[in-house]
Amino acid sequence: MVTTQQLVGCPGGPRWPGVPPPPGRAGSPAPGTGPGGHALHLREPQMAFLAAQCGLTLQQTRRWFRRRRNQDRPCLTKKFCEASWRFLFYLCSFFGGLSVLYHESWLWTPVMCWDNYPDQPLKPGLYYWYLLELSFYISLLITLHLDVKRKDFKEQVAHHFVTITLIVFSYSANLLRIGSLVLLLHDASDYLLEACKIFNYTRWRKACDTLFIIFSLVFFYTRLVLFPTQILYTTYYESIASSGPFFGYYFFNGLLMMLQLLHVFWSCLILRMIYSFTKKGQMEKDVRSDVEEADSSDGDVVQESLPLKNGAAPTDGPRSRAPGRLANGHAPAT
Numbered sequence: 001m002v003t004t005q006q007l008v009g010c011p012g013g014p015r016w017p018g019v020p021p022p023p024g025r026a027g028s029p030a031p032g033t034g035p036g037g038h039a040l041h042l043r044e045p046q047m048a049f050l051a052a053q054c055g056l057t058l059q060q061t062r063r064w065f066r067r068r069r070n071q072d073r074p075c076l077t078k079k080f081c082e083a084s085w086r087f088l089f090y091l092c093s094f095f096g097g098l099s100v101l102y103h104e105s106w107l108w109t110p111v112m113c114w115d116n117y118p119d120q121p122l123k124p125g126l127y128y129w130y131l132l133e134l135s136f137y138i139s140l141l142i143t144l145h146l147d148v149k150r151k152d153f154k155e156q157v158a159h160h161f162v163t164i165t166l167i168v169f170s171y172s173a174n175l176l177r178i179g180s181l182v183l184l185l186h187d188a189s190d191y192l193l194e195a196c197k198i199f200n201y202t203r204w205r206k207a208c209d210t211l212f213i214i215f216s217l218v219f220f221y222t223r224l225v226l227f228p229t230q231i232l233y234t235t236y237y238e239s240i241a242s243s244g245p246f247f248g249y250y251f252f253n254g255l256l257m258m259l260q261l262l263h264v265f266w267s268c269l270i271l272r273m274i275y276s277f278t279k280k281g282q283m284e285k286d287v288r289s290d291v292e293e294a295d296s297s298d299g300d301v302v303q304e305s306l307p308l309k310n311g312a313a314p315t316d317g318p319r320s321r322a323p324g325r326l327a328n329g330h331a332p333a334t
Contacts, residue, residue, distance in 0.1 A: 076201050083197035089136060090191035093129075097184045100125040106177045107184075110234040113177035117239075117246065126176060133183050134167045152269070155262055162258050169255075173247055178235060182256070185227055189219040212277065216270055223263040232256055 051061040100123075106112040141160040150156075170179030192215035199208035235253050239246060246252075 080201040087194035094187035118174045
């Protein structure tokens with residue numbers, strides 16, 4: 001995973017068209033920015049006092065803090081890197097799982113997942129694919145705090161916990177047939193989402209818009225149609241048609257219902273993006289992402305300052321209060 005990030009999207013890797021290079025290191029911290037140089041949200045009197053100390057106008061000080069806060073937000077390079085390696089994994093996982101299950105009867109008829117249960121042999125291909133999926137979701141949960149944080153962070157944590165619990169429990173209870181169908185349905189749309197992100201970050205708008213429509217259709221069909229009508233139906237009703245409830249019946253179905261609730265939540269976010277898409281004609285930003293603060297926010301009209309000679313303070317801003325000295329501490333020329 002780390003190697004893929006370094007080769008595809010990290011600063012040491014190749015430059016992709018439309019993806020700007022990562023920003024350089026932040027400058028030296030200004031007075032009052034807190035430990036480690038992290039920008040604080042200062043009040044107006046504190047901002048004015050800091051502007052007077054630095055010999056800047058109030059608008060310039062506000063702009064500095066806004067840009068400093070934006071530096072702490074993830075850059076496009078990091079987002080592109082994350083989307084790239086996830087796309088490669090989901091693509092390989094989906095088609096690898098499809099090749100494993102293609103010739104299995106329960107892929108096309110889910111009710112056959114319960115034939116001769118629990119005396120069902122485990123084939124090597126399904127075993128290795130299951131372990132691959134389990135290791136992937138464990139790695140996602142461990143590195144979640146290092147990835148790009150979005151507004152659905154809590155939902156992502158819940159999803160990873162539920163998925164890992166489902167994989168472990170289904171393996172322990174020999175429910176691998178129905179578990180493999182759940183994994184395949186999820187992978188069917190995940191690689192399309194990551195591909196859409198990649199084109200969005202590289203500003204290939206037409207490809208991004210087309211993939212977004214395809215992803216939305218696949219997501220709604222697999223998560224809101226196939227999952228409840230095929231997976232939930234067979235686990236709730238068909239699994240107990242010829243015998244009593246299997247071990248962990250209520251626990252297993254409760255986890256699947258939690259997944260379905262998360263599907264509905266993310267479907268609402270996608271519908272919001274589709275609504276924005278139909279209004280503006282192109283896909284907007286991910287509604288889960290944070291927005292950078294504009295330089296002209298808070299109603300301020302920010303004017304670029306002219307180059308200053310010898311470090312002198314601007315004429316329209318406060319100067320240092322030390323008599324006989326300029327804002328940078330130099331004595332005036334005589």
